[in-house]
Amino acid sequence: MKHSEAHLEGEGRGMRQSKLFPVSVVGSWSRPPWLVQALRRRQAGEISSEEFNRIADDAVLAAVKYQEDAGVDIVTDGEMRRDNFYSFVVEKISGMKLMKVSELLDYMKDRAAFEEILRALDVPAFAIKSPIAVDKIRARDGLTLDELDFLKEHTTRQTKIPLPGPYLLTRSSWFEGLSDSVYPTREDLATDVVQILRGEVLALQARGVDFIQFDEPSLSQVVYGEEAEQTFMCAALGSRRDPSEELEFAVDLINQTVKGISGVKFGVHICRGNWSRKEEVLLRGNYGPLLPYLMRMQVDQLVLEMATPRAGELEVFKEYRNEKEIGVGVVNPRTDDIEDPQAIVRRVKEVLRFFDPERITLNPDCGFGTFAERCVNTAEIAYRKLKAISAAAAILRREYTH
Amino acid sequence: MMEKELNGIRVERFQAILDSMRDDPQVLQAVTGPWKSRIVWQGGLKTKAYMRKHVVDMDEPEGLDAQDSAASAHEQLLSAVGTCLTVGFVINATKRGIKIHDLEVALEGNFENILKWAGHSQTGNPGYPAIKAKLFVRADADEATLRELWKLAYEGSPVAQTVARPTQILTEFEAI
Numbered sequence: 001m002k003h004s005e006a007h008l009e010g011e012g013r014g015m016r017q018s019k020l021f022p023v024s025v026v027g028s029w030s031r032p033p034w035l036v037q038a039l040r041r042r043q044a045g046e047i048s049s050e051e052f053n054r055i056a057d058d059a060v061l062a063a064v065k066y067q068e069d070a071g072v073d074i075v076t077d078g079e080m081r082r083d084n085f086y087s088f089v090v091e092k093i094s095g096m097k098l099m100k101v102s103e104l105l106d107y108m109k110d111r112a113a114f115e116e117i118l119r120a121l122d123v124p125a126f127a128i129k130s131p132i133a134v135d136k137i138r139a140r141d142g143l144t145l146d147e148l149d150f151l152k153e154h155t156t157r158q159t160k161i162p163l164p165g166p167y168l169l170t171r172s173s174w175f176e177g178l179s180d181s182v183y184p185t186r187e188d189l190a191t192d193v194v195q196i197l198r199g200e201v202l203a204l205q206a207r208g209v210d211f212i213q214f215d216e217p218s219l220s221q222v223v224y225g226e227e228a229e230q231t232f233m234c235a236a237l238g239s240r241r242d243p244s245e246e247l248e249f250a251v252d253l254i255n256q257t258v259k260g261i262s263g264v265k266f267g268v269h270i271c272r273g274n275w276s277r278k279e280e281v282l283l284r285g286n287y288g289p290l291l292p293y294l295m296r297m298q299v300d301q302l303v304l305e306m307a308t309p310r311a312g313e314l315e316v317f318k319e320y321r322n323e324k325e326i327g328v329g330v331v332n333p334r335t336d337d338i339e340d341p342q343a344i345v346r347r348v349k350e351v352l353r354f355f356d357p358e359r360i361t362l363n364p365d366c367g368f369g370t371f372a373e374r375c376v377n378t379a380e381i382a383y384r385k386l387k388a389i390s391a392a393a394a395i396l397r398r399e400y401t402h
Numbered sequence: 403m404m405e406k407e408l409n410g411i412r413v414e415r416f417q418a419i420l421d422s423m424r425d426d427p428q429v430l431q432a433v434t435g436p437w438k439s440r441i442v443w444q445g446g447l448k449t450k451a452y453m454r455k456h457v458v459d460m461d462e463p464e465g466l467d468a469q470d471s472a473a474s475a476h477e478q479l480l481s482a483v484g485t486c487l488t489v490g491f492v493i494n495a496t497k498r499g500i501k502i503h504d505l506e507v508a509l510e511g512n513f514e515n516i517l518k519w520a521g522h523s524q525t526g527n528p529g530y531p532a533i534k535a536k537l538f539v540r541a542d543a544d545e546a547t548l549r550e551l552w553k554l555a556y557e558g559s560p561v562a563q564t565v566a567r568p569t570q571i572l573t574e575f576e577a578i
Binding site for chain 2: 126
């Protein structure tokens with residue numbers, strides 16, 4: 001089946017979709033050492049946020065240049081101003097405090113199970129930080145508006161802003177013993193989280209962002225994680241309940257956040273961990289258990305990991321054919337090998353059994369620097385991986401555009 | 403002028419204390435010992451350890467039909483080793499003016515023949531034949547320097563060296 005480019009105009013919620021198989025990124029780019037140094041100095045109070053942002057401007061420009069040169073159609077700012085994909089909100093939201101897991105150990109219910117996770121991953125508790133709601137939360141001047149403004153000033157490509165999803169933010173920020181004096185339940189905190197994110201989405205939309213992606217990696221921990229109540233896997237620090245209850249909660253929060261908003265494309269990104277190059281410590285399993293819930297989220301695109309066997313068989317998409325757009329993860333951000341464009345094409349063709357070409361975006365499985373101090377790859381390799389995706393996209397376009 | 407503080411330690415005052423151990427026999431005597439602990443049985447497998455003005459509870463895990471109301475002695479031994487190594491690392495870093503941001507030590511050990519403890523075996527070592535102690539540290543120094551401090555901490559640790567060497571336990575007994 002051939003598809004013309006013409007009938008793709010106007011697809012999505014107002015996003016310009018000018019060609020088949022657009023290439024995008026999940027969000028984060030590898031941080032140069034001087035940026036990490038500056039980040040540490042800012043966190044230690046040795047330089048101001050303004051000084052840090054001037055330094056980060058250069059890093060953003062480099063990240064954008066890499067993406068543009070590699071042929072990325074929908075670019076991000078590489079999350080260069082962020083400590084990680086969600087904890088950066090502590091500086092943008094009053095009432096939140098960035099706490100190390102080592103500071104949270106005293107409040108944890110199941111410390112022994114948590115210790116097992118630390119041992120399995122061979123990491124110290126001080127290296128993992130999470131924003132914790134310790135007071136009534138209020139947004140200061142937006143969470144990512146500065147990121148978008150700078151990005152739009154310096155690129156003519158379409159823009160994507162990754163936001164921590166409402167479920168992730170609620171789950172990671174509500175901690176018994178620290179949050180409950182202000183928010184007796186997690187649901188109470190969720191109300192304010194949704195309000196803040198909704199305000200952010202409206203402001204981003206008014207500024208002309210093309211794509212807003214909610215990062216909800218902790219959903220995969222709900223489904224594929226161990227039974228431990230608390231884990232920091234994928235930022236899922238807070239306690240969880242029964243998986244179906246958690247997933248319903250997540251669907252409801254996303255839908256409340258985007259309700260009635262048009263003129264921007266929404267995506268949800270799920271992955272199973274991007275903190276280690278050891279594949280065996282990352283979560284695995286097919287998307288089957290998640291799909292009934294993901295399909296009920298009022299978003300346009302699911303941005304999914306599909307480049308490794310951990311993603312499981314794609315047959316699970318059979319009953320959801322074309323129900324959403326799909327951002328197909330086609331390269332593993334955690335390896336040094338550069339994927340062969342032909343292999344990427346073959347993988348996308350497997351996805352094409354369940355999704356039409358105009359519903360497919362190509363991207364890496366996840367970011368290249370989810371955690372500023374624990375980037376999983378260098379900028380050079382990330383760039384070459386993106387180029388491989390672009391090469392695959394070009395082959396696919398030749399085949400599916402007439 | 404405010405006294406210089408590094409890693410939560412008043413540097414000059416602390417160095418003076420270390421020097422006095424070398425220069426003042428009375429100080430040396432005081433820090434040499436005897437160090438004391440009194441264990442009072444609390445029923446079941448529980449004890450309380452009284453050390454100067456401090457009390458530490460100890461118990462055994464639930465798997466041993468105990469109440470698991472506190473960490474067990476063999477766990478507290480690991481903690482004592484880890485704490486002593488930590489203190490040694492901090493002292494050595496501070497003496498060199500190195501700021502430590504975060505530090506954790508993860509310890510673990512497996513008993514060689516716990517059946518001897520359980521009364522099912524007459525031979526072998528019921529204790530840990532080895533203890534693994536891994537330091538995680540973030541500090542303002544290069545990796546080689548930090549590795550050297552870790553080595554110094556181990557070599558100079560009274561607790562680690564007690565555990566690592568054959569140490570005589572002079573058992574005595576009195577029935578009342």
